[in-house]
Amino acid sequence: MKIYTIGVDLGGTNIKAGLVDEAHHIVDSVSCKTNLPRPEHEVEAEIAALCSQLAQRAGLDMATQIESVGIGTPGSVNPHTGVVEFNANFGYRNWPLVSAMEKLLPCRVYIENDANAAAYGEYIAGAAQGAKYAIAVTLGTGIGGGIIIDGKIFSGFNSAGAEIGHTVIVKGGRPCMCGRRGCWEKYASARALAEDTLAAMEQHKDNIMWSYVHGDPARVNAKTAFDAMRAGDALGTQVVQNFVEYVACGLTNLINIFQPEIICIGGGVSKEGDTLLAPVQAVVDQEDYAREGMRRTKIVTAKLRNDAGIIGAAGLATQHQ
Ligand SMILES: [Zn+2]
Structure with missing residues (x-):
């Protein structure tokens, strides 16, 4: 009999749940709106309903064929006590999510911060598979991160660690x-890149990038400068070069502290692949304290993309064995 787990990505906008098999593949997924603000028990009921729906659709008996449910959610999440201590989006404090869900579901429930869960997903089934020392970095609206040390999620004594986006790279x-x-994410997130691109465009009203966005500043995004660079535009190239140096600065800080085997980079801008990673690697090669060493950190793109959170959450039971 095949055993499955369920991974839940509990976000401020959507609740997504996936049925995951033993090979870490998402077999089926369902979702609903989070519809905040609303009381805790309603969110708990929604999660339970999604889990039941997944089991039913696959013809599985929840009590015997679903081994565990893992939930990734933003904020300070204590995986040991099962309590979401603080979550700004939801407005809840000291939310005993594990005990509440175990009353509603006939299996063990585990929780983790969502960025940590996504990093764990990349570690068990993605770009960092097999690397016991790994860091996942997501360049998005901010910079999210998850740190794996000796196969375990590391988040400090109070579960609030790995906030790598809030390390300062420009004092003041x-x-x-x-x-x-001067936090790293104010310079090296996808949002920062879009903002820096627009700021450069405002100084050069005749630049080619204005044609890419049909003159609309709201259409400037993290791809705009990369597209201009590909077209040979000097301004776009300069914006990308600055971004590369900001990304590399923060990554070198992480490498000098942790020397992870792999750093995997996710978020929409990571789709640029080697166009981003090759110049980042070149800067890191000049600055990494261990650059003369035989074994160097590999910087690669994340593999699981949006599925990392669900796959990582579904695998959380293995963190508690
Ligand atoms: Zn900050």
């Missing part, structure tokens, strides 16, 4: 919502 630099100035 751009203000960040976290209260600091």
